[in-house]
Amino acid sequence: MSRTGSHGRRGLAVALRGITKSFPGVLANDHVDLEVRWGEIHALLGENGAGKSTLMSILSGLYQPDEGEILVGDDEGGLRPVTITSPRAAIHLGIGMVHQHFKLVPTQTVAENVILGVEDMPFVLDLDAVARDVAEIADRLRMPVDPTAPIWQLSVGEQQRVEILKALYRGAEILVLDEPTAVLTPQEADEVAAILRSLAAEGKAIVFISHKLDEVVEIADRVTVLRKGRNVATMDVADTDKHRLAELMVGREVATTIPKPPAEPGPTVLALEGVVVRNERGLVALDHVDLEVAAGEILGIAGVAGNGQRELTEVATGLRRPDAGRVVVDGKDLTGASPVAFLDRGVAHVPADRLGRGLAGNLPLADNLAMRAYRHPPIAVGPAIRRDRMRAFAETIIERFRVDAPGPDTPARNLSGGNQQKAILGREITAGSWAAARGHRPVLVAAYPTRGLDVGAIEHVRARLLEQRAAGTAVLLVSEELDELLMMSDRIAVLHGGRIMGVVTPEETTIEELGLMMAGEAHR
Amino acid sequence: MTAPFRIGLEKRLDPPPYVRWLVPILSILVALGFGAVVIGLAGADPIEAYLQILAGAFGSPAAWLDGEFYAVSETIVRTIPLILTGLAVAVAFRMRFWNIGAEGQLVVGGVFVAWVALFLPELLPGIPQTPWVYLPLMAVAAILGGALWALVPAVLKAALEVDEIITTIMLNFVAILTYQYLFTGPWKDPEGQGFPGSAPFPEFAWLPRIGGRVTLGLFLALAAAVVVWLVFDHTKLGYEIALTGENPEAARYAGVRRAGIILAVMLLSGGLAGLAGFTETAGISHRLQQGLAIGNGFTGIIVAWVAKLRPGWIVLVAFLLSALFVGGDQLQISMGLPASIGAFFQGMILLFVLGGDVFSRYRLRIARRAHVISAEG
Ligand SMILES: Nc1ncnc2c1ncn2[C@@H]1O[C@H](COP(=O)(O)OP(=O)(O)OP(=O)(O)O)[C@@H](O)[C@H]1O
Ligand SMILES: [Mg+2]
Numbered sequence: 001m002s003r004t005g006s007h008g009r010r011g012l013a014v015a016l017r018g019i020t021k022s023f024p025g026v027l028a029n030d031h032v033d034l035e036v037r038w039g040e041i042h043a044l045l046g047e048n049g050a051g052k053s054t055l056m057s058i059l060s061g062l063y064q065p066d067e068g069e070i071l072v073g074d075d076e077g078g079l080r081p082v083t084i085t086s087p088r089a090a091i092h093l094g095i096g097m098v099h100q101h102f103k104l105v106p107t108q109t110v111a112e113n114v115i116l117g118v119e120d121m122p123f124v125l126d127l128d129a130v131a132r133d134v135a136e137i138a139d140r141l142r143m144p145v146d147p148t149a150p151i152w153q154l155s156v157g158e159q160q161r162v163e164i165l166k167a168l169y170r171g172a173e174i175l176v177l178d179e180p181t182a183v184l185t186p187q188e189a190d191e192v193a194a195i196l197r198s199l200a201a202e203g204k205a206i207v208f209i210s211h212k213l214d215e216v217v218e219i220a221d222r223v224t225v226l227r228k229g230r231n232v233a234t235m236d237v238a239d240t241d242k243h244r245l246a247e248l249m250v251g252r253e254v255a256t257t258i259p260k261p262p263a264e265p266g267p268t269v270l271a272l273e274g275v276v277v278r279n280e281r282g283l284v285a286l287d288h289v290d291l292e293v294a295a296g297e298i299l300g301i302a303g304v305a306g307n308g309q310r311e312l313t314e315v316a317t318g319l320r321r322p323d324a325g326r327v328v329v330d331g332k333d334l335t336g337a338s339p340v341a342f343l344d345r346g347v348a349h350v351p352a353d354r355l356g357r358g359l360a361g362n363l364p365l366a367d368n369l370a371m372r373a374y375r376h377p378p379i380a381v382g383p384a385i386r387r388d389r390m391r392a393f394a395e396t397i398i399e400r401f402r403v404d405a406p407g408p409d410t411p412a413r414n415l416s417g418g419n420q421q422k423a424i425l426g427r428e429i430t431a432g433s434w435a436a437a438r439g440h441r442p443v444l445v446a447a448y449p450t451r452g453l454d455v456g457a458i459e460h461v462r463a464r465l466l467e468q469r470a471a472g473t474a475v476l477l478v479s480e481e482l483d484e485l486l487m488m489s490d491r492i493a494v495l496h497g498g499r500i501m502g503v504v505t506p507e508e509t510t511i512e513e514l515g516l517m518m519a520g521e522a523h524r
Numbered sequence: 525m526t527a528p529f530r531i532g533l534e535k536r537l538d539p540p541p542y543v544r545w546l547v548p549i550l551s552i553l554v555a556l557g558f559g560a561v562v563i564g565l566a567g568a569d570p571i572e573a574y575l576q577i578l579a580g581a582f583g584s585p586a587a588w589l590d591g592e593f594y595a596v597s598e599t600i601v602r603t604i605p606l607i608l609t610g611l612a613v614a615v616a617f618r619m620r621f622w623n624i625g626a627e628g629q630l631v632v633g634g635v636f637v638a639w640v641a642l643f644l645p646e647l648l649p650g651i652p653q654t655p656w657v658y659l660p661l662m663a664v665a666a667i668l669g670g671a672l673w674a675l676v677p678a679v680l681k682a683a684l685e686v687d688e689i690i691t692t693i694m695l696n697f698v699a700i701l702t703y704q705y706l707f708t709g710p711w712k713d714p715e716g717q718g719f720p721g722s723a724p725f726p727e728f729a730w731l732p733r734i735g736g737r738v739t740l741g742l743f744l745a746l747a748a749a750v751v752v753w754l755v756f757d758h759t760k761l762g763y764e765i766a767l768t769g770e771n772p773e774a775a776r777y778a779g780v781r782r783a784g785i786i787l788a789v790m791l792l793s794g795g796l797a798g799l800a801g802f803t804e805t806a807g808i809s810h811r812l813q814q815g816l817a818i819g820n821g822f823t824g825i826i827v828a829w830v831a832k833l834r835p836g837w838i839v840l841v842a843f844l845l846s847a848l849f850v851g852g853d854q855l856q857i858s859m860g861l862p863a864s865i866g867a868f869f870q871g872m873i874l875l876f877v878l879g880g881d882v883f884s885r886y887r888l889r890i891a892r893r894a895h896v897i898s899a900e901g
Contacts, residue, residue: 319777340779349777357777360770367763371778374763383759 007203009038011077013174014059014095014205019068021054023414025406028054030229031068036174038073041196041206043216043237046226047249047454048418049404052209053100055226056176059207060097061090072174096172098163100179100209100417100452101355106152110134110145114166137168141195153280155306160184164195175199177208179417181215182452185304185480193219211418211454213242225249250456258462261470263490266295269441269474270316270347275325277311277498285311287498288325293474295441298465300489301478302514308498309478310352313447316476317349318342330441343372345443346435348428352447352478354417358424361413365405366394368412369423372431401426402460417452425449425461432473444468447478462488482511496520543883548830551880552844555872562868568859580854581847595850597736601808602846603839604738605630605800607745609824610831610838611752612670612796618756618833619769619789625677625692626797627821628699629670633798634805635703636669637662638722638812641729641805642711658729663744663802670798671791673699678790682783700817707812721813731807741803746839748796753835755792765789797821826874845870 014036021029028051036042046052057063059070061084071079072093084090087097104113111131131147138145143161151159160183167175177196181189189212196206196219210216216223217237224234225248233248247253270293279285286308293299303309314320315327318339326335329345351357359368370390373379379389394408403422405415412420425446432442449465450458465488469475479485485492486506494501494517501517502524516522560570583595609626616623640662645653651661677691706722713723731739756762768775768785776782804816827845831837852866 338779338781339776340781343779351777357771357773360767360774362770363766367766370763371767371774374760375779380760383761385758385760385763387758 007039007201009075009203011038012036012071012073012079013038014073015071015079016055016059017069017071019055019058019065019070021051021058021063021065027229029058029065032226032229032231034224034231034234036205036207037222038075038205039200039203040221041200041208041219043220043223044207044209044226045211045213045216045223045245045249048422048452048457049416050226050249050454051229052226053178053416056097056178056207056209059084059090060095060176061085061087062097091170091172094171094173095176096167096170096174097176098160098167098178098180100182102159102163104151104159104162107150109148109150110154110162110165111147113151113162114147114169134165134169137165141168141198142191143195155310158306160188164192168199172204174205175207177206179209179211179452181210181212183305183448186482187304189215211452211458213245213455216245217242227251246455249454257487258459258466260466260487263297263469265297265490266441266472268292269295269330270443270476271326271328272312272316273326273328275315275322275327277308277315277320277322279311285498286315286322289498289500291476291493291500293443293476295472295474296469297490298469298475298477298488300485300492301476301495302482302485302492302518303480303495304518305480307495307518309447309495311498312495313349313352313445313476313478316443316445317347319349329443343431344435344440346432346438346440347443347445348372348431348435350425350428350444350446350449352451354420354424355413359412359420362411364409365398365403365412365415365423366391366408369394369397369408369427372427373434376434397423397426397430401429401464402457418454418457421449421452422457422461425464429464429468432468433471436471436473442468442473443476444473445476445478448480449477450479450481450484482514485514486511494518494524547880547883548877551876552873554880555869555876558876559869559872563861563865566861568855568861573855573859573861576855576858577848577851579851580858581851594736597738599843599847599850600738600742601736602849603843604741604745604803604807605820606823606827606842606846607839608748608796608800608803609820610827610842611748611824611835612793612800612821613824613828614831614833614835614838615752615755615765615796616789616793617769617828619765619785621678621681621786621789621793622689623674623677623692623790623793624689624825625674625695625821626793626800626824627817627819628692628696629673629794629797630801630804630821631696631699631703631817632673633666633670633801634812634816635699635706635801636665636798637802637805638706638711638725640665641725642722642812645726653726653728655728655730655732659731659806662729662806663799666798666802667795668798670794670796670801672794674790674794674797675787678786682786696821703812703816704814707814711812713811722811724811725806729806730810731803737808739803739807741807744799744803748799749835749839752796756835761785761788797824823870826870830874830877845873848873 012035016032016034019029019032032055044052054063058065069081070084071081073079082093084093105116111127111134114134115130134147145158145161145165160180180192184192200206220237222234223237225232225245227249272289272291275286275289277286301309301312311320315322318334318337318341321336326333329347334341334345355361370379370393373393374385379386379393391408398405398408401422403426404419415423428444432444435442450461453461465475477488489506491503491505493503494514496518497520501520504524513522517524563570563573581595581599583593609630612626613623644651651657673695676695677688680686680691681688708720711722713721731741733739764775764780764785767778768780768782800820801816805812809815823845827838827841831841848869849866852869853863855861855865856863
């Protein structure tokens with residue numbers, strides 16, 4: 001596939017040569033070479049912790065390389081070496097980055113976030129004009145966003161769009177996206193793919209990091225695979241396929257399906273009865289939702305982001321009080337009870353927003369892993385905490401869930417995205433087994449548990465979830481990936497506009513039917 | 525024309541350990557260097573002035589040989605309340621509760637102490653009038669007073685989300701004016717010959733001295749530092765305070781009750797500030813009089829911040845700052861420099877340490893201009 005010509009740019013947009021970067025105890029990038037051409041979509045693949053984000057952060061001026069050279073191209077095929085000292089210097093060079101963890105100010109509006117940090121803004125801001133510009137770019141790219149909405153009201157998916165808008169508004173010609181579709185619905189991901197294609201057709205150079213091989217094969221022109229900080233291959237997508245890519249990443253063959261024994265559902269453990277929730281904007285987010293999850297069962301929740309998933313997981317874990325209806329856990333009415341009451345009853349929760357809710361990034365990993373356990377012996381002794389036991393506890397989770405981290409004392413924010421996810425998952429599953437040991441039937445509310453994980457880790461996490469199911473945990477699995485839902489769930493409930501459109505079993509439904517129900521066009 | 529170099533800052537991902545202590549020390553040295561310039565401008569010899577400060581704060585070897593430790597003991601006297609207010613502020617700041625009200629809490633603590641010392645013996649003559657009974661009673665009263673005063677902004681914040689910066693600042697004024705009214709009005713010593721102040725406390729309500737004017741309050745302050753360290757690092761409460769400070773949403777998710785933490789933090793914070801009111805009244809003035817509200821509550825903010833909210837460092841920083849105060853007072857006497865020189869140094873140190881903090885989190889990068897694309901590029 002060649003897209004050169006139409007946009008009139010020739011040659012390379014960027015070249016990274018021999019980039020090396022180490023963190024204390026970790027060699028994140030080891031003499032990496034990477035060339036990106038104008039007008040191409042270049043995918044960057046690799047396991048969690050392979051060094052993808054680090055490499056792109058170097059390109060966007062966030063980190064400085066220990067060794068190596070960065071060159072940027074002009075339109076005629078020339079290259080010149082540059083030193084990119086800051087994200088601001090990067091944007092002067094036309095390099096814009098959308099980060100894995102959003103960098104938005106929650107209390108400010110979309111438009112305000114878009115102009116935040118933009119230099120040469122006029123002294124007197126015309127926010128209405130900015131809002132119009134933002135709306136216009138959004139429109140052109142078919143990304144509906146309300147420029148006047150404050151960020152905290154937006155779903156994770158909507159925030160992602162704001163990040164893309166932000167980079168474009170600043171005039172990025174080389175656009176780097178760190179797992180842009182990890183948090184998007186398949187539809188939204190398709191939209192982003194279309195956006196990236198049209199940007200590439202304009203001659204922009206696009207680098208995107210992804211763990212989704214289907215997507216890479218579908219939208220990228222070329223792909224580079226990193227393993228343990230090294231570039232193991234760069235090739236045309238046309239010359240390769242998913243399985244080969246997976247093997248290159250992991251260094252071994254990866255199972256894409258895992259054996260799932262038949263369900264042995266026990267009694268109902270988690271029940272929502274006629275739950276009504278109004279969200280922060282006063283709109284009905286959940287509209288008389290009835291759901292039951294049995295012990296030893298995985299109930300999948302399908303739906304386009306922003307259709308009530310967040311509210312559903314919050315109600316089911318006590319983080320939000322329903323406006324009407326009841327939440328019953330193992331026969332006990334917990335409506336309006338505190339989050340602690342839910343925790344004590346064995347309701348664990350893998351939240352959608354890792355760094356916003358699941359972790360305190362500046363605290364050591366050990367403290368983060370103890371979030372559920374610090375209240376109970378052996379870590380707690382009366383009002384005191386045994387730090388040695390907390391560390392030991394953290395170490396067992398790190399080992400059992402294969403969290404790749406220098407140790408329990410590293411701040412959680414220093415872990416790669418996928419490893420943060422593994423840490424949270426390990427903590428929550430462990431919390432469930434503790435609750436089981438205290439005689440409760442555990443519930444696991446897992447929102448997008450495999451988001452941002454590499455193929456090997458996904459396999460691992462799914463196996464763990466099935467293990468929980470086999471051990472009698474009631475699992476509520478919220479996901480945007482229909483493949484995952486079909487593979488993992490015993491039943492699937494579809495959410496649309498805060499309502500349950502129907503509950504189906506994977507055997508008797510199809511992706512098409514689920515799609516229609518998610519769009520609100522079919523009932524079951 | 526632009527310089528051929530461009531200096532930029534790069535974020536240090538994990539500051540190497542030596543940076544943690546090197547940077548603050550360098551910052552203080554830079555502050556002192558800057559101070560030297562100002563002293564020079566004021567017409568004095570900076571080296572001479574610093575030697576005077578050292579001598580004023582710690583004495584001289586000759587004096588030590590004579591068994592004369594007056595200077596150090598005065599420095600320790602000033603250190604005691606600063607440790608306590610520094611701890612008070614650190615407890616609150618650790619959960620990002622901006623308690624600017626330690627001054628008021630200290631004063632209310634002192635007022636409660638004075639009430640116990642002045643009126644309880646008459647009210648309940650049955651209570652044995654010995655230090656063994658009265659001092660603990662007064663200490664508890666001080667903690668209660670400070671804690672109650674801190675409870676007001678805590679409740680307002682927990683229940684109504686009222687901004688604590690405003691409430692704690694305003695309550696300082698209320699506390700200070702009330703205390704001034706008390707010792708110039710209803711509690712004024714009838715035998716004081718017009719001197720503004722309450723009657724002296726009975727002697728059994730005096731904190732025993734252990735050397736110079738240093739009282740047992742020193743051990744109280746050190747014990748408080750140990751307690752705060754234990755709370756921070758080895759209790760559920762400390763864990764929850766840190767979690768709430770770092771990420772309130774994660775804390776809620778972990779089941780931490782926010783209102784409960786705010787109340788607990790402010791009771792502890794106010795109680796510690798109140799204790800400083802105890803060491804100052806029962807230990808130094810032995811009555812309620814002018815001089816209780818001399819800014820220890822505010823200096824505590826500097827102490828806590830420079831010490832990065834760590835109890836062990838708070839003790840050290842409190843000692844160094846009070847050495848500057850005491851030594852600075854000396855300058856006024858011996859070299860005729862303004863008394864405010866001590867406060868000036870404090871300000872400088874805070875400024876440079878906070879500024880220097882940037883360098884422990886960022887690293888200086890010098891890049892050649894030709895390779896840097898700036899606005900014109
Ligand atoms: N700021 C940091 N301090 C210390 N170590 C870090 C830091 N950032 C990244 N690392 C380490 O460097 C390695 C590479 O991390 P990076 O975030 O680049 O991985 P990644 O390929 O983006 O992974 P993921 O797919 O999980 O996002 C990891 O081992 C990580 O723990
Ligand atoms: Mg990453």
